[in-house]
Amino acid sequence: MKKKILGMAVILFAFSCGNDDSVTNEEPTLLPVEEGRSQQITALYDYQIKVNQAAHVAVLNNLVTQSLAFEANATESELVDLQEAWKTAFLNWKSNEVFNLGAIQSSFIHTRINQWPTNFEALEENIAGEETLNSAFVSSVGANTKGYSAIEYLLFHDTNANILTELTTAEYAERRMQYLLALIENLAEQAAFLQTFWEGVEPSFKSNLETGVNGSQNQVVNAIIASLEGMKGTKIEEALNAETDAVTYFEAYRSRTSKEALIVNLNTLYNSYLGEYEGESGFGLDDYLIEVLDRPEIDTALQEAFVVAMNDLEAMDGAIEDILVSDVTALETLRTDLQTIIGLLKTDFSSAASIVVTFNDTDGD
Helix, strand or coil, X not given: CHHHHHHHHHHHHHHHHHXXXXXXXXXXXXXXXHHHHHHHHHHHHHHHHHHHHHXXXXXXXXXXXXXXXXXXXXXXXXXXXXXXXXXXXXXXXXXXXXXXXXXXXXXXXXXXXXXXXXXXXXXXXXXXXXXXXXXXXXXXXXXXXXXXXXXXXXXHCCCHHHHHHHHHCCCCHHHHHHHHHXXXXXXXXXXXXXXXXXXXXXXXXXXXXXXXXXXXXXXXXHHHXXXXXXXXXXXXXXXXXXXXXXXXXXXXXXXXXXXXXXXXXXXXXXXXXXXEECCEECCCHHHHHHHHCCCHHHHHHHHXXXXXXXXXXXXXXXXXXXXXXXXXXXXXXHHHHHHHHHHHHHHHHHHHHCCCCCCCCCCCC
16 A cells, blocks of 8 residues: 555656646747737837828828918917917927838938928028929929928027018018918928828838848838937937037927927837837837847836936926026936937847848938
């Protein structure tokens, strides 16, 4: 009897040990690379790019409506309404401009929507000239004399009282109003064109799952890096390094919306990384790191770095144009913290995900 009991104990012990080994040595079930890429790219397009493109067209249609209302009743109150409509549209664009990649980038459509700094001397020459000022004319001129930056110049470069005079009773007032309306009309047309362009490339964007520079995921990561480099460099660092007129190096200093633009840029990038879009939770680059690559430590480092940089911006009291004078250290800290995100994406993430980094910080924004 004792022998039978002992034998049963040995069997149970062996069975128990086998179960323990199977639990402790069990490998996590990971998604195949192509499936992970497909989920990430599809979610990005469906929940962010597509939605944001439609929203951009809508706010620009409203800007057109406001511009026509201002033309019909050119008062300071209507001017303020038009300025607010411009700010709304401009900040909406900040959630779209980061996706300048692939065929979109090759078309240069983004430069026709927003290219800064504004060449205001050439813009004033256009107003003082003799050409018919309409959308067709705007399409023919250089990128630095049209789009958001050119409209900002016309609406914000002086006091509201002086701007109203320029557009109503001053020399060239009629042509100045014509140019303003043509710029806004052309900008709305470009936004509609970009939306249609994205709809056309959607199938190839979603299906291009290859490894290397032509793969959609590779292009997305490089676009995120390029946007961060642009934020750190042309949108912050140039102002920090300027010896004179430093405030004029901020992207939207005339309207004093440079900080808000940076906040939208960074929030968009972080949401793209997380796969979170307007309440929708899709498959993001963070999920790709964990569920495909099994690299949660990189995800943790990136999320912490994004949060630190966003906290930098949110902690700034007032316009960034004032922060440059009152608390330059805050801007220097933001620059450093943005570089931390860039470094993690260029090295840790790109190495783990086999991303070929094609962007470098001499490419501009």
